[in-house]
Amino acid sequence: MKLQNKTTISGHQLSLALAGVLVACSLGLTGCSDPAAFQVNEAYIRAVEFKSDVTKPLMAETPETELSDVQIKNVSEVLEGLYGTPDNPNLPGGVGLNGFLSLRKLKVAAGPVTYSGDKDSLTGLESGLYRRHCAHCHGVTGDGHGPTAQFLNPYPRDYRMGQFKFKLTDADGTFKKPSKADFDHILMEGIPGTAMPSFRVLSGPEREAIIDYVIYLAMRGQTERALIQAAYDTANVNGEIDGNSEKILVRFNDDQYVSDDIEAIKEIVQPVILPWANGGNGTVQRTIEDAPAGWDSDESVEQGRKLFFQSKANCFSCHGQTGLGDGQTNLFDNWTLEHLGNEPGDAVGSADDGEIAGIPEYFYHNELAQMGVVKPRNIRPRNLRLGNYRGGRRPIDIYQRITGGIEGTPMPGNTKLTQQEAWSLVAYVMSLPYEATSRPKTAPSFQGVGTNK
Ligand code: HEC
Ligand code: HEC
Structure with missing residues (x-):
């Protein structure tokens, strides 16, 4: 594959890019019918259509207002103008990226797998x-729906929500975007206890290219969501159906409006880009002060144990009386909740026979699965006796999980604990794999059959 010698993109190129799509599509040029295409986020379209319906009918019914095919096509065209295709990525200009991502790196990470040894002349990378390395799990679109995905537990990350779990940027009860260093940590270590492997074998420049590409896919996915929401809002006036299913975001065919429309698109894209790019510098990892002396002493472990069961920390309510992860077992992560028609944080029923997470099984198979939705399943609070820490096993990693939380999951970031208390919980958590499980208070007793003595 030949790489273009173009690394920067300037402000006005956003509009050029948009106009380019118009031309390519109307002339029926290849750009619109590339073999590798990004999948439309149909599941989110559906979620938006239902979210806006206050009566929230069962997800199995037809929503009151639906986006028309014209509107959906318009969203795809705008997206392609901004971000290009899987074989030929592009970056939106004039929206605050400020060189945060490199188009050259994206082009190295993108494209079909080549076995001919075709290398970029400057970087020497294929x-x-x-x-080659990620799509069979994470999907070409980054939707977490590659061919291997359905067989894995947990499922591979769907990047399109822009939410990530394991990072050192979250603090003070708010979730921030991961830094590139966070992504590199994930690529070096993998995510222990899950299918996410380590990519230590890749060179530094290869990992850098892939990291830019993951962020690009996340931004693209978030932008798509924002455009879908905007398209829906445009079609819907004062909560009533406008009746105009032709109302679209950019009126490509009407020169008179295009520049206004492009301004409107910028306003949608900027809030997606800025939290990532932060003036071109990315998100900054928080600095965690060194653990206080004696943080892992017996007294500290004992203090942690007490806190574990107190309302201030409240760990036991999810992780269970004995830390086995059996406290609250009907929870869902944000990626799943969306398809079930719930807001993040809601707890709904568990997956029973004939029903998957409260929706009829036939409905999942006939509808949701067709849209690339993986089968909903509960997220289990971690069994803390296994000593498996997905976000890393250094004390500082556990500290960060407890005080920063795990984005996209019910695991909250605790802002009420003092530093010293949080460290005592780290000590307690890390002692759990070595502590004998005491008899659970709720253990069933079978009359006459063996006792728990
Ligand atoms: C064999 C399947 C598999 C492959 C291949 C794979 N991943 Fe993953 N990946 C996963 C799974 C599963 C998770 C989710 C783990 C979890 O939720 O705890 C994940 C999660 C992630 C995350 C999210 C981390 C976070 O903090 O939320 C990133 C980023 C990621 N993978 C990047 C990559 C990249 C880049 C590649 C290719 C170089 C890759 N993965 C290849 C399975 C895979
Ligand atoms: C509302 C439920 C809930 C509460 C409260 C809760 N957790 Fe969690 N916790 C979870 C869930 C769910 C996960 C699994 C997240 C995942 O799979 O990505 C988790 C994961 C963890 C992990 C694993 C981190 C890793 O890297 O794998 C640790 C350690 C942990 N929790 C400790 C605690 C401690 C200590 C407390 C109390 C301060 C606490 N949790 C409170 C739900 C909760």
Whole structure:
């Protein structure tokens, strides 16, 4: 694959890019019918259509207002103008990226896998890195729906919500975007206890290219969501159906409006980009002060144990009386909740026979699965006696999980604990794999059959 010698993109190129799509599509040029295409986020379209319906009918019924095909096509065209295609990525200009991502790196990570040894003349790297190493799990679109995905537990991350779990940027009860260093940590270590492998074998420049590409896919996915929401709002006036299913975001066919429309698109894209790019510098990892002396002493472990069961920390309510992860077992992560028609944080029923997480099984198979939705399943609070820490096993990692939380999951970031208390919980958590499980208070007793003595 030949790489273009173009690394920067300037403000006005956003509009050029948009106009480019118009031309390519109307002339029926290849750009619109590339073999590798990004999948439309149909599941989110559906979620938006239902979210806005206050009566929240069962997800199995037809929503009151639906986006028309024209509107959905318009969203795809705008997206392609901004971000290009899987074989030919692009970056939106004039929206605050400020060189945060490099188009050259994206082009190395993107594209089909090449076996001919075709290398970029400047970097000496092969292209197609993402499709070679990541797509079979995370999908070409980054929707977490590659061919292997359905067989894994947990499922591979769907990047399109822009939410990530394991990072050192979260603090003070708010979730921030991961830094590139966070992503590199994930690529070096993998996520222990899950299918996410370590990519230590890749060179530094290869990992850098892939990291830019993952962020690109996340931004693209978030932008798509924002555009879908905007398209829905445009079609819907004062809560009533406008009746105009032709109302679209950019009126490509009407020169008179295009520049206004492009301004409107910028306003949608900027809030997606800025939290990531932060003026081109990315998100900054928080600095965690060194653990206080004696943080892992017996007294500290004992203090942690007490806190574990107190309302201030409240760990036991999810992780269970004995830390086995059996406290609250009907929870869902944000990726799943969306498809079930619930707001993040809601707890709904568990997956029973004939029903999957409260929705009829036939409905999942006939509808949701067709849209690339993986089968909903509960997220279990971690069994803390296994000593498996997905976000890393250094004390500082556990400290960060407890005080920063795990985005996209019910695991909250605790802002009420003092530093010293949080460290005592780290000590307690890390002692759990070595502590004998005491008899659970709720243990069933079978009359006459063996006792728990
Ligand atoms: C064999 C399947 C598999 C492959 C291949 C794979 N991943 Fe993953 N990945 C996963 C799974 C599963 C998770 C979710 C783990 C979890 O939720 O705890 C994940 C999660 C992630 C996350 C989210 C981390 C976070 O903090 O939320 C990133 C980023 C990621 N993978 C990047 C990559 C990249 C880049 C590649 C290719 C270089 C790749 N993965 C290849 C399975 C895979
Ligand atoms: C509302 C439920 C809830 C509460 C309260 C809760 N957790 Fe969690 N916790 C979870 C869930 C769910 C996960 C699994 C997240 C995942 O799979 O990505 C988790 C994961 C963890 C992990 C694993 C981190 C890793 O890297 O794998 C640790 C350690 C942990 N929790 C400790 C605690 C401690 C200590 C407390 C109390 C301060 C606490 N949790 C409170 C739900 C909760």
